[in-house]
Amino acid sequence: MTTQTQTGPDPKTALSSRGGGPRADRSFQVLTLAAGLLVLAVLALILITTTREAWPAFSEMGLRFITENRWDPPSEIFGGLAFIYGTAIVSLIALIFAVPVSIGIALFLTELAPRRLRGPAVTVIDLLAAVPSVVFGLWGVLVVAPKLVPVYRWFHDVFGGIPLIGRVFGDPVGSGRSFMTAGLILAIMIIPIITSIAREVFDTVPRADKDAALALGATRWEMITGAVFPHSFGGLVGAVILGLGRAMGETIAVALVIGSSTQITANIFASGNAMPSVIVSQIGESNGTFTAALVGLGVVLFIMTVLINTAAQAIVRRAEIRMKGSAA
């Protein structure tokens, strides 16, 4: 060590660890781990407390809790099928409207929009995302629902006569508070959610893939179907599922515009009810098994969300394996 004047201590001793360094590292890791574990704890607590609260209803009703269509608190009969149906139909309507529109917007933003339009368009979507759902509910109940009645009537008059399909366009309810209104409000609510994820998904399609399609003489649309979509399938399913989750869980906006009827009907212009809105509107005035049943609806909703997510993940994984091959 002649020229190494800077090297302080003799390296032989210097290489072993000094002071509390490794312990500080350890404590920090434990701290972060604890924060991470909190998620597990809270989630477990949610499941345990809600299931425990709901237990009287579950044990009383058994499977009929989700298969029976009769919600009769005075008789202590709690069959929530109508609300499950309501949640499903309303979410379905929301997806039917929101998915194509969101994908369209996302494609517009990633593939079509001239750069100077991109910024404003993104801002518009962000604005839409910034509107809290309760505001959509307010707008829905005070402005939209009454205005939609004549529109529904027109649809009923025009399509109501068609066999089978006509039943979907049944007699509209006089207040306009219906599955359809709730579905539309939800669609507007989830468009920014699906759009922003779809946009990210499309953005990750490698430039090279798009170039490859275009270099083969594809039109823009052919490029989108040939190069963009195959790459985005998994991501898009994820986006749709996230939107679906939000739609299924949305409480206030739906509660305000769905009309609170306990019925299963193909007529999308009829009023109905969905799980979260039943909970929020009835739990205050409930007690005993009734309360348990309402909490039980929450548990069922939660489980449904998880199941749908898991199923979607499985679908995505399989599709991705097929598309990308086992290697990638």
Add this chain to the structure above:
Amino acid sequence: GCGGGDDDSDTGTGGTDASAGASEYANLSGDLKASGASFPDAYYQEVITEFKGVAPNLTVNYNAVGSGQGKKDFGANLNDFAGSDSTVKDGDGPTAGSFLYVPTVAAPITVSFNISGVDKLQLSPDTLAKIFQTDIKTWNDAAIAADNPGVTLPATNITVVHRAEGSGTTNNFTKYLVAAAPDTWKLKSGDVVDWPASTQGAEKNSGVAQLIKQTDGGIGYVDFSDARASGLKFAAIKNKDGQFVEASIEGTTAALQGAEIAEDLTFNPLNAAGATTYPITAPTYILVRTTYTDAAKKDAVKGFVRYILTEGQTLAPEVDFAPLPDELKTKALAQLDKIQ
């Protein structure tokens, strides 16, 4: 604490006439949390506003969450007193013996409607029951026409609006139907009933009023005060004596005359006899605890309820409620002394 209460009362209540009572309320201080029935909400809020004038140090919050929630909060100790239109049953929350009923006011429950082109509607109990059971589906149904000779009724669909949540108003309304149309009405009575599928729910009395107002062909039951304040039209109901009577304070007062008062001060003025009686008249109560651990709280509750039963009664007609008959008022005041 409420230091200097006496001094405050002299200056603070200079404008009020009943100086003896005023000084009594002026001593009260703190916060009172209350929740419950939406039916008397308009009245209670009126009283609270006036009460602030005589008891400036006491803040009363009444939260019109509905009778059922009020009772539950009461049972869970989440409020200091509860408002309820219905009596307490097992599982409602409060345990028997831990509370007292104090009747405060009574009021009609209107059957409000929104039919374009129709201003006046008469309904007999049977027709009413059929409508709310959706046995009758359109406004030009023969049964309705029979109750309304000379009125042209449209073919509009009937939209029945009821309370989405458990409610004392529902309880009283369905109790009336059980009493007045025993052969027709199948849905029994209760805070919640098993409404037919195509009926619609809305929250609180004013939510029902809103939904009726928005819906051509809508009909529902709404407390008198909210119905009037929102400008709804309401039907004349055929009473026990066979007369069609419109909801009014007078009709209610008449109903109260005939009502029998139970030991615990609950009473039932529904479907009462008398030619001028409005038959769907409902009482409303405040639930107070028999014992309050906090003395200041006890005094506050007692003071506020006493105010309702005394000066407060004169406010009732202003917001379309009927004051209690004197006999009942005396008994209610006596009830307050049982609070420890």
Add this chain to the structure above:
Amino acid sequence: MTRPNPKVDTVTDRPSVSINAPTSGWGAVSVDSPQAAGAPVMDLRDVSVFYGNYEAVRGTSMPIRQNQITAMIGPSGCGKSTILRSLNRMNDLVPGARVAGKITYHGQDLYAKDVDPIQVRRRIGMVFQKPNPFPKSIFDNVAYGLKINGIKGNLHDQVEEALTGAALWDEVKDKLKTSGLALSGGQQQRLCIARTIAVRPDVILMDEPCSALDPIATGKIEDLMHELAKTYTIVIVTHNMQQAARVSHYTSFFTAEVDEKQVRHGRLVEFSETGKLFTNPTDKRTEDYITGRFG
């Protein structure tokens, strides 16, 4: 490994344009007249490419000769890819990109008003730096171009023909249904070549097609290029001088030069027959580059 001489057997019956002729306007660029060459399929005259206001490449003139492999070499950022992408109007896709000067294809102005870039790209195919098969099956990868272009005939036969042409058929014929992404890098790149030749282009542009591959896969692609040059005209960008020397008939050397305003522009320094460029470059900068004195 032997450097092939420019193929004399591919000379066509077209009149050989003397690229040294004064009318060519290639100015300062030293252009060598090869003893034998294909007719120019494409021709660049004083081509500059801009990205917005930035002139990435300045005044490039050179011919692309039929059934010959033309290589473009030069240090990073000198505009090789930019020029290559302007040959099939891929630069149209970059917002703000603009081409000045004239690029002709069979005498037709590539940037004329009524020219549809989609038709251009169908005829002038492209193979990219990183193998980029679509996330579809091998078959669908090759069939894609056929389908969108509505090319008639037996799909399967055409796919087989293209895969055979890309020297990949034997390796994949038993697994046409598996994903193109499941292949090795070299196979993927040959799949991309198959995809390109399936639509029967006229010219194939390749932008560093081997830079992501190992030496063995690179060797295979290079062999394939010789094969393809019998049928197609090829332009290849490469960083690897050895590769340019091995495969190409003509080589153009680009470099980036700083102008008075301290802005870097790509410039074509020298275009000539490959053998000549590597053994006897006219320009000092070319010599410095190929002898490894910079880069």
Add this chain to the structure above:
Amino acid sequence: MTRPNPKVDTVTDRPSVSINAPTSGWGAVSVDSPQAAGAPVMDLRDVSVFYGNYEAVRGTSMPIRQNQITAMIGPSGCGKSTILRSLNRMNDLVPGARVAGKITYHGQDLYAKDVDPIQVRRRIGMVFQKPNPFPKSIFDNVAYGLKINGIKGNLHDQVEEALTGAALWDEVKDKLKTSGLALSGGQQQRLCIARTIAVRPDVILMDEPCSALDPIATGKIEDLMHELAKTYTIVIVTHNMQQAARVSHYTSFFTAEVDEKQVRHGRLVEFSETGKLFTNPTDKRTEDYITGRFG
């Protein structure tokens, strides 16, 4: 640009270890005994590096000599970076990575139980392929290592000294507060070097430090390396043979070989004095590589 000869003036007073001695155990690898060299600061004996079960590099033995620049060259994936990163235990950070064989540093086993990798890294610094200044000010970038290592003394002076040592001081002295990311690529890389030398390491490892830079910036870094070699021992991985030839005193050539089970392993083929390796390689594979016959 001229290739410097191995610097004779840096020979230390330590006994020169004859790396041709039979005890060295470098087996098949042909090792040349240079006429003059620094004492080995580090020594690799039969070092293999595993990623999980995969043996990325197999049996590597070579010395790292004091105040000399040792270059590692070879085709992509042959394990140059892997070996380099095992020299300051950066591979510890890769889950599953494991080193077999022995690496000594001043005679001490680098992988002994009681050795703290933090101390190792503080003494054996590293400069990476892509310039990676922290998103902090220039000053803070250099001061960072001083602060975390609790090095005493005037912070500003030490930062200035490091920046001067990295030949960057004059260019940045007026903007020490601006972000390190606002510098050009070459300046960024010199900032990274300043950051490394600020903590006064003993050895500096560099993994393709110029591959992201233009020729001018590369030139500056190469000059800087010569300067640094006066004080530090340097190991550099490079793809660019010319660079290895230009800057290093010793060069080791790696390649990837396929074993019986068709698994590729990196192998050290030849280690010798740079001049010898490039002009007169012992191994056929080295010759093929440096003459551009593959890679």
Add this chain to the structure above:
Amino acid sequence: MADPVTRPPASDAPNLTRGALSLRRRIANRLALVLITLALVVAVVPLGLVVWSVLSRGGSVISWEFLTADIPNSFRRAGGGVGPAVIGTLIITGMAALMAIPLGVLGAIYLNEYGKQKPLARMIRMMADIMTGVPSIVMGLFIYSTWVLLFESRSGFAGALALACLMLPVIIRSTEEMLRLVPDELRQASLALGARKWRTTVTVVLPAAISGITSGVLLAIARAAGETAPIVFVVGITSATNWNLFEGENTALPAQIFRNASQVFEPAQERAWGSALTLIVIVLVFTIVARIIANRFAIKER
């Protein structure tokens, strides 16, 4: 030509004009592009209508008085304001953020810096995703049946707890995402200088990701500020400002909107619109600040 058989037939007289593209392909392309553009219009129209409704009806209501005055205790009564709800929204959401941000960031550090792909980390990640999907009403039920019933009181803090539970997984995942964007080279550079991992994380990784984290956090706060269901459940109601989160009931703008929206009385509906406008502005401020931070201080791409 050397090989006339395989030579593409069109090469001699290639038709490069637009007409060469088949009609079907041209129409399909045009139609698709038009529909795609239309999608944006479809989204803009309802947004415009909502904004118009809220601005026109809420704008006439809003005043300093409206933003600060107590809430009238009767829905029918005109005048007054929603001051307590504005304060409630700010302090409840603020408290929730105070709880969720440190926990969320620490959790994300665990996931990205330590756990990585370990089974436990994957499990936490998956559970965080599931927790993100927990309907807000269920979160309300959860807090109600644990906190509110346990302490026998609705309070602002109960609301803050519910909002914190809703924010936590969102913050964890968005922060993890941001940490993932921090180039590994930075960590390695720090480690190569002899820094310990925790120091590297705190002094290099977090600062490098801070803008992304901040913007993710602000978006989570914005979303929480608009949550209604749990607030209605566990916060209770008050007509006077309650600065104490731990004692006494509270209120927030979403709850005011919800309650007033289902009222028949004009003054109540006006308060709903006014509250809606106020809430949107609050949420928008958070969103815009988030965007500015994200754009202005984004990790510089290199």
